Amino acid sequence: MSSTGQRLPVPSDTPVEVVDIDLAEPGRFSPPGSHERIRPQSRVFALVRLRGRPLGMVGGKGAAPAELWQTLADAARRELEVPLARSSPRTPSAGPVSGGGAGNAPDISVVIATHNRCELLRRCLDSLLRMEYPGSAFEVIVVDNAPADDAAEQLVREAYSPRVRYVREPVAGLARARNRGLTAARGGIVAFTDDDTLVDSRWLSALAEAFSGNQAIGCVTGLIAPAELQTEAQAVLERHNGFGKGYDTRTWSLDDPPEDPLFPFTAGQF
Incomplete structure (x- = not known):
């Protein structure tokens, strides 16, 4: 199982600050890999979520954080075809998982x-x-x-x-x-x-959720988004050879392989 689809819409010029926003938390910016609140620069490339779930990435710029957040939210609604969420408490979006460990969380x-x-x-x-x-x-x-x-x-x-x-x-x-x-x-x-x-x-929660949802699943992969875009080399990598290929969940099987002749050996694709 893997998240795949179109490549990331990487900005054409660098440097660009990479941030994380959640449409259910208006005005809040976080750095990659953290829920810490930050004040971003004027030009950003944002991973957009809705109550924790990644939806896609959009770029934008604004003179003030509030203006920038609204610009990104509008771009997400327009480019990712998602409704602008009202402000509400952030809640975990993963369903229950089965197994040992703490509660129902598998080890x-x-x-x-x-x-x-x-x-x-x-x-x-x-x-x-x-x-x-x-x-x-x-x-x-x-x-x-x-x-x-x-x-x-x-x-x-x-x-x-x-x-x-x-x-x-x-x-x-x-x-x-x-x-x-x-x-x-x-x-x-x-x-x-x-x-x-x-x-x-939510990396481990998402992996556990995927395994618990289908007993036939033997391997789960996922999106790798850029943590920074400070140089043109980083932007070129993401634009032409990155692992950000979309957000739709797909399942592949050796018994029913896709038409791609490189299946299952293409890094980041399967």
Whole structure:
């Protein structure tokens, strides 16, 4: 299962600040991977939600935050074909999920492969520990892949232990690192992410919801939106080779494959 469709409408010029807005929370801006309130610059590219659910991304500019928020909301209503929501308390949109762990939340192991990028790893771990998912129902495993020093190990043990577990894989390679994390995982679901990623606060809830909705599902993927668009190179990547291909939920099966000859091997597509 994957979110797919059209590519992101990336702005033609940079830099542009990437923000997060929810149509049910008028006037509020947040940075990617956080629900912290911020005051954005005049030009932004916004991930638009409705009560937590991602709807799409739109761009806009405005002299004041209130004007900018209204510009983005109007663009969302026009370009994403969604009604402008009235202000109301934000409520979780995920349905019930089945399994063990805290309440009905299934146990999930999150595996992060890293290689000599401690500052990025710190940001990733901070976003993981802010997720709206029961803390007792998920574990985080950092796989240090052929490190040049013990910096990542020190970071995990001094700043995140025992909430985050550290393992080392001496043989270089992402596949080796992820397989090492897989052998260390204890959860019934294993979720992989990268050390340069800021995860959405509902990432694990959405994964668990997808698995609980169909017992035949064996793998779930999702949208990867840009966290920043400060350079033209970043914009070109998103414009031509990014993973932001839409927001419609689709299901594929090896028994009934799509016509695309690259199925299921195209990164970010399936």
